[in-house]
Amino acid sequence: MADIQFSQAQKDALVDKLQRYLHDELDCELGQFDGEFLLDFISKEFGSVYYNQGLYDAQAVLTERLDSLTDVILQLEK
Numbered sequence: 001m002a003d004i005q006f007s008q009a010q011k012d013a014l015v016d017k018l019q020r021y022l023h024d025e026l027d028c029e030l031g032q033f034d035g036e037f038l039l040d041f042i043s044k045e046f047g048s049v050y051y052n053q054g055l056y057d058a059q060a061v062l063t064e065r066l067d068s069l070t071d072v073i074l075q076l077e078k
Helices: 008-026 032-076
Strands: none
Touching (some): 008 032
């Protein structure tokens, strides 16, 4: 899997969310540089886990839909 890349606007928005979360929940201030470093770490270390889970979820939905389609086709048989 390729590294996760964010546009600067996406990165800024995500860093802002990290900063607000740490401030509100942990009473911890996080600067822009440290926020970007933390975001890069989270993306690198956890991004593939979330990505893979998304693939598994999509596969489950597709399997369910294909099973439903198979049932409909069987009902149409004469």
